Amino acid sequence: MTDTSEVLRADKVTKRFGGLIAVNTIDFAIPRHSIVSLIGPNGAGKTTFFNIIAGIYDPTDGRIEFRGETMIAHARRAWLEPILWLAMPGVVAAVTIAASFSGIAQGTVILGIFATVGVLLASLVTGVARGPAYQRFLSRFGIFRSARPNDMVVAGLGRTFQNIRLFQNMTALENVQVGMHSRLHAGWLDALLSTPRARAEELSSRLRAEELLTLVGLEGAGDGLAKNLPYGDQRRLEIARAIASDPVLLLLDEPTAGMNANETAGLTALIGRLRKDLGLTILLIEHDMKVVMGISDRVTVLDHGEKIAEGTPEEIRRDPKVIEAYLGAPAV
Amino acid sequence: MTATTAVPPAAGRFRSPRARLQAYAIRHRSATIVVSMALITVAMIILPQVPPLSLIQRQSSWFDTFANAGVFILLAMGLNVVVGLAGLLDLGYAAFFAIGAYTYAYSNSPFSQQDLPFLPMLVVGAAVAAVFGIALGAPTLRLRGDYLAIMTLGFGEIVPIVFLNLDKWTEGTNGIGGIFRPEPLPIIGEFSALSPFAYYILMVGIVTVAMILLYRMQDSRIGRAWNAIREDELAAAANGINTVTTKLLAFAIGATTAGFAGVFNASKLTIVSPEQFLFAVSFSVLAMVILGGMGNIWGVAAGAFIVYLIQVVVLKGLNSMVEGLGIPVLDKINFVDYQYLLFGLALVFMMLLRPEGLFPSQRRRRELHIADELAGPIDEPGVIGALGEAPGSADEFGEAAGEDVPGRDR
Numbered sequence: 001m002t003d004t005s006e007v008l009r010a011d012k013v014t015k016r017f018g019g020l021i022a023v024n025t026i027d028f029a030i031p032r033h034s035i036v037s038l039i040g041p042n043g044a045g046k047t048t049f050f051n052i053i054a055g056i057y058d059p060t061d062g063r064i065e066f067r068g069e070t071m072i073a074h075a076r077r078a079w080l081e082p083i084l085w086l087a088m089p090g091v092v093a094a095v096t097i098a099a100s101f102s103g104i105a106q107g108t109v110i111l112g113i114f115a116t117v118g119v120l121l122a123s124l125v126t127g128v129a130r131g132p133a134y135q136r137f138l139s140r141f142g143i144f145r146s147a148r149p150n151d152m153v154v155a156g157l158g159r160t161f162q163n164i165r166l167f168q169n170m171t172a173l174e175n176v177q178v179g180m181h182s183r184l185h186a187g188w189l190d191a192l193l194s195t196p197r198a199r200a201e202e203l204s205s206r207l208r209a210e211e212l213l214t215l216v217g218l219e220g221a222g223d224g225l226a227k228n229l230p231y232g233d234q235r236r237l238e239i240a241r242a243i244a245s246d247p248v249l250l251l252l253d254e255p256t257a258g259m260n261a262n263e264t265a266g267l268t269a270l271i272g273r274l275r276k277d278l279g280l281t282i283l284l285i286e287h288d289m290k291v292v293m294g295i296s297d298r299v300t301v302l303d304h305g306e307k308i309a310e311g312t313p314e315e316i317r318r319d320p321k322v323i324e325a326y327l328g329a330p331a332v
Numbered sequence: 333m334t335a336t337t338a339v340p341p342a343a344g345r346f347r348s349p350r351a352r353l354q355a356y357a358i359r360h361r362s363a364t365i366v367v368s369m370a371l372i373t374v375a376m377i378i379l380p381q382v383p384p385l386s387l388i389q390r391q392s393s394w395f396d397t398f399a400n401a402g403v404f405i406l407l408a409m410g411l412n413v414v415v416g417l418a419g420l421l422d423l424g425y426a427a428f429f430a431i432g433a434y435t436y437a438y439s440n441s442p443f444s445q446q447d448l449p450f451l452p453m454l455v456v457g458a459a460v461a462a463v464f465g466i467a468l469g470a471p472t473l474r475l476r477g478d479y480l481a482i483m484t485l486g487f488g489e490i491v492p493i494v495f496l497n498l499d500k501w502t503e504g505t506n507g508i509g510g511i512f513r514p515e516p517l518p519i520i521g522e523f524s525a526l527s528p529f530a531y532y533i534l535m536v537g538i539v540t541v542a543m544i545l546l547y548r549m550q551d552s553r554i555g556r557a558w559n560a561i562r563e564d565e566l567a568a569a570a571n572g573i574n575t576v577t578t579k580l581l582a583f584a585i586g587a588t589t590a591g592f593a594g595v596f597n598a599s600k601l602t603i604v605s606p607e608q609f610l611f612a613v614s615f616s617v618l619a620m621v622i623l624g625g626m627g628n629i630w631g632v633a634a635g636a637f638i639v640y641l642i643q644v645v646v647l648k649g650l651n652s653m654v655e656g657l658g659i660p661v662l663d664k665i666n667f668v669d670y671q672y673l674l675f676g677l678a679l680v681f682m683m684l685l686r687p688e689g690l691f692p693s694q695r696r697r698r699e700l701h702i703a704d705e706l707a708g709p710i711d712e713p714g715v716i717g718a719l720g721e722a723p724g725s726a727d728e729f730g731e732a733a734g735e736d737v738p739g740r741d742r
Contacts, residue, residue: 054570121463124470129577153572165567167560169695177553178560182572184553188581191552192545194362198552205553245572 006065007032007249007281008053013062015048015305022048024305025062030249035275035282037292039316040302041325046285047162049302050253053283054159055152066147066155067248076144084141085127089120154182158247160238162254162285166226172237173222176209179244209244215277216240216270232263236270243274249281250274256288264288268295293317301325361551362544369540373533388649395532399600401640402535403593407613408620408636409539409546409629410589415618416626416693417550418582419562420473421481423614424488428587430609431464432457432594434495437508437604450514450599454538458591465587469580476565488614492606507605514599523599531600538596539633542589546629549585558582559695612672616643619679624689631691638690643671 010028014021023045030036038046051057053064055072063073096112126134130148138145147155158179167175184205190198213222216236221229226237235255242250255271256264268291274280286292292299293313301309301316303325309316316322347355357364379385380394389397407429414422435457439448472483495502502508516522520530549555557578560568569575598604616639624635647667654662667674682689688696 056566056570121467121470125466125580128470128473129574129580148574149566149569150572150574153570159570161567161570165564165570167563167567169563170556170559174556174559178556178568178573179571181553181557181560186553188549188552188554188585191549191554194548202553241571 005032006030007067008283009065010049010053011063011065013049013052013064014060015045015052015057016060021305023052023059023302026302026305026307028300028307030281030283031297032281033275033279034297035271035284035295037284037286037296037299038302039286039289039292039299040308043304044302045305046302047253048305050159050251050283050285053152054157054251055147055149058146066152066157069155070144071152071155072146073144075146077142078145080141080143081127081138081145084138084143085123086120088123089116092116092119150182153245153247156246156248157251158242158245158249159251160235160242160253160255162257164231164234164238166234166238166241168225168227170226171223172213172218172226172229172240173206173209175226175237175241176212176222176244177205179241180205180208182245209240212240212244213237215243215273217266232259232267235259235267239270239274243278243280247280249283251283253285254287255284256286256291264291271295361547365540365544365547369536369543373536376532388645392526392528396528397641397644399528399531399535400644401637402532402539403597403600404617404620404640405539405633405636406542406589406593406596407617408624408632409542410586410593411617412621412626412629412632413546413549413558413589414582414586415621416628416632417555417562418558418579420579420582421477422484422583422586423481423611423618424468424484424486424491425586425590425617426609426611426613427468427488427491428461428465428590429594429597429613430491430495430604430606431587432461432591433598433604433608434502434508434594435460435591436595436598437511440512440599441508442510443503443508447512451517454592454595457595458588461591461594462584462588465583466580468587469583473576473579473583485611488611492609495609496606502606505605505607507603507608509603511598511602511604513602525602528600531596535596538592542592543629543633546585546589550629554578554581616675619675622679622689623682625692625696626689627696628689628691628693631689631693634691635689639675647671647674 006029008028008030010026012025012027013023014025015023026049028049038049040046048057052059052072053066059072059074061074063070065071092112093116096109096116099112100109130151135145135151167178170178184201186195186198186201189195210219210222213219216239218229218233218236218240221233221237226234229237239250239252239255242252252271256267259267271282271284272295275282284292284296296313299309299311299313299316300307301319301322308321308325309319311319376394376398380389380391385394407425410428411422411425414420414425436453438444439446439453439456440450468484468487472480472487475483496504498504513523514534517530517534520533521527523530523534550558557568557573560571560573561575561578565575597608601608617636620636620639621632622635623639624633625631650667654665654667657663686692
């Protein structure tokens with residue numbers, strides 16, 4: 001994975017839901033270490049676009065390059081995948097059938113049947129689990145399937161949700177530890193045997209989680225349940241959880257929604273600090289124009305699924321098309 | 333803005349002895365389990381020798397009962413991983429029990445003319461069950477909620493029917509009989525029908541080990557991931573959890589535990605037949621998990637033990653007691669016949685009065701008593717009041733308010 005100057009690049013991304021075109025041929029790029037805002041009226045397709053980037057929706061058309069690698073695009077040759085699943089067990093089955101006709105011992109034939117079922121199962125499980133090696137195997141056959149949300153996290157993307165989606169009945173600390181999941185390595189065997197490695201990792205993850213909580217301004221709140229935190233703190237906790245996977249790109253979906261002026265100012269400062277201290281690149285959906293104009297390096301405006309303007313906050317503020325989208329066309 | 337929470341911080345010096353004991357138990361979980369199980373084992377050896385237990389049945393019968401109860405404890409602890417920790421409703425759990433039992437039957441019976449050693453077969457039986465757990469899980473885990481429940485229900489029906497109808501391989505309804513008992517083990521002694529003590533000790537060992545391993549699993553990174561999936565699958569995926577493999581692992585571990593139970597059960601009953609693994613078993617085990625307290629391993633084990641004793645000992649005892657009284661209508665009732673009715677009633681009342689189960693996990697209690705917690709101290713009325721929204725209700729508001737991203741499974 002090479003570091004390019006652009007963390008993310010969207011190329012003619014389109015998403016249709018039936019007849020509705022939610023996102024229409026959008027080209028978009030996020031330079032490294034920048035804060036880019038995505039604004040637009042309600043229903044402009046901002047969150048849909050977000051969900052495409054995060055790997056939740058497959059785009060109908062176009063592709064998304066993340067850190068120089070194509071991660072998301074419309075599936076290509078997907079029909080071939082189940083055939084590949086059946087190929088290996090098919091070979092084993094064919095050998096078994098051929099052997100049974102050549103008059104081999106019955107025990108061997110039964111063994112062949114077991115082997116067929118075993119291989120079928122193994123290929124099915126690898127297929128469902130979709131590890132990195134399997135993805136590479138698929139690409140050798142020209143099959144492309146978009147990364148899933150968890151693959152995107154592994155690749156270096158963190159996100160928050162428009163409506164807070166914390167694990168409500170887990171403590172704040174556990175929430176952050178879940179965020180670290182993809183960066184921890186203790187497998188099931190480590191867990192069962194409680195290996196020193198697993199215990200050390202668990203301990204260090206707890207310390208790191210406390211650090212992150214302090215970073216977002218929640219020191220000492222780790223033992224409380226997520227749902228008992230005040231609303232503003234829940235937003236902060238969600239950010240802590242999102243940055244726990246050490247992302248390169250952080251997606252924030254309306255981080256200041258429902259906050260008062262004080263809290264908004266605090267959160268804006270936090271976002272600035274995240275970029276400075278952690279070297280994050282941040283993509284923001286936001287309705288609060290003060291926040292957008294205050295911290296963004298670039299602003300992209302969507303309306304009805306189309307990109308209508310792009311530029312520095314200054315340019316956007318003066319763009320007649322943006323004013324029209326927000327306030328309606330001037331009456332003649 | 334520092335957060336305030338309803339849970340008081342553990343103030344080091346002023347904790348009660350009980351809280352300190354709890355903290356110690358959590359820190360040294362495996363040791364606690366071993367010590368507690370040892371104490372319980374000793375108690376179960378002594379108690380049946382003194383009234384009132386000695387009046388009900390002989391000591392060896394009690395050991396027999398306890399060993400059989402152990403089978404259900406194992407089953408309940410295994411199902412607890414799938415249902416209680418990962419939140420996947422599995423209605424066909426008895427299938428894995430059956431697979432473990434039949435695996436042992438094939439390895440140790442006159443029917444197959446094999447006589448393989450018991451302890452390795454215990455592992456093999458569990459492994460075979462795990463493979464079937466994965467085989468069932470791989471195609472079905474893309475489904476959610478009700479659909480998954482129906483699929484597992486189907487699987488649970490298919491397995492006994494396959495064993496029933498493949499006469500040539502399984503002896504059909506008669507089942508595979510005359511299964512060899514385990515060979516004598518050092519210390520424990522000989523396994524026989526007359527002295528079930530060896531089975532009892534072996535069962536205690538298996539349950540102890542299973543409990544330690546399951547607790548470790550629950551407290552690990554993977555246990556946390558199961559919990560996250562149970563609470564919000566999409567958010568779990570968006571935080572880097574491979575939901576498919578994690579759920580598959582829950583299924584595999586649940587099936588493994590059932591496999592252990594199956595092998596043990598087959599070696600103890602010395603016969604396996606399809607009617608031992610009908611839906612009633614899946615249902616009973618699920619009821620044990622719910623009554624005991626989903627998500628709490630000790631609670632589930634205790635729930636299974638209590639329910640089994642009620643089924644097998646209490647209802648029978650009730651029969652003989654009522655017969656002795658000579659009340660005209662009551663003495664005609666066979667309480668054992670009505671066990672599922674009583675079971676159902678118990679479940680209904682449980683759901684009404686104490687939905688988190690007899691011995692709930694902390695987590696479940698919190699989930700099911702949201703109202704109580706909201707009545708607790710809320711220290712920043714300014715923040716909350718400004719939003720007109722209480723903490724904890726955020727998700728209900730959120731679900732209603734739009735952006736509900738339908739999860740996509742690929």
